[in-house]
Amino acid sequence: MDSLAAIVEPLLEWYGRNARSLPWREEPAPYRVWVSEIMLQQTRAEAVKPYFARFLTELPDVPALASAPEQQLMKLWEGLGYYSRARNLQKAARVMVEQYGGTLPADYDALLKLPGIGPYTAGAVASIAYGIPVPAVDGNVLRVVMRLTAGWEDIADPAVKRAVERRMAEILPKDRPGDFNQAMMELGATVCAPGGEPKCLVCPLNALCEGYRQGIARELPVKAKKKARRIEERTVFLLVCDGELAIRKRADSGLLAGLWELPSAEGKLNPEGAAETLQEWGAQPVSIREMPAAKHIFSHVEWHMTGYWVDLTERPEGFTWAERETLQQEYALPSAFRAYLEAFTK
DNA sequence: AACCCGGGGTA
């Protein structure tokens, strides 16, 4: 198949009848489109919905985002993952306030220069919010194109992505770039879906699909395997004093940067090692109880956690203390710790 | 080019 030009018309027709109703789609103001696109990076639309609603309520425009306290920002992002997205969102908002009068630049290259905005997001915002004719190639589009063309290229290869961007640019309808880009993604998300059997029988493009004709759509796309996760042992401490729990802020770079955590130490500490660590922290336990093991899986790391419940009557320095309720409402605590806490406390 | 960065859904 030389050109994919033939897919444009049936795809747009299908999209007009089948587009999901999504909050950022109903009212595609640039700020809303941008925030939604950042949240949607590596994240399913269904997961984004509640976060998007809360975020837009609390931070309704670029200036509000630019001046938001870190604590509020991270709390709004808590549980969504890839927390640098939130920090870059605010960095970009500040650039917009300083350089663009508090609005998003209506220009692909200017968008691309902003923190957190790469080729996909720049294309999505430019085309959806401003009608600028540029492609937006994400995982959905790569999958759809590889199946349409029966292509066995490795979609993990950046050169393959660039080639697909070129092909999309060639056929992009200049009058409806935003609809076209969204239609490709919508098809990939709901019909030409990953995992399991694609719904070729209801696909508006099946008559044009080489992967379907050859019966290999299910096998595509090809993607190079990722490296296996490394395993890290951690020992978590529930330090309890007067009904309050000790937490502390994580380093501002690396995994879960700048979020809060339960005090923890590397390795699987036995009771003697735990006592030693508590001594280093200046904690004088009234009682120590060993807690069950738990596992938390990140995309590239696996934490094997054990823990100790430690009752204290005096508070060592270097920690922040919070009641369960306050912790819940005020502090951004990553899922790994939240799950551990909820599993072993009432 | 390789690695880092979350959390949840799904087969």
Next chain:
DNA sequence: TACCCAGGGTT
């Protein structure tokens, strides 16, 4: 389990 998800930044 392993893979995927409206990816981007750093080295």
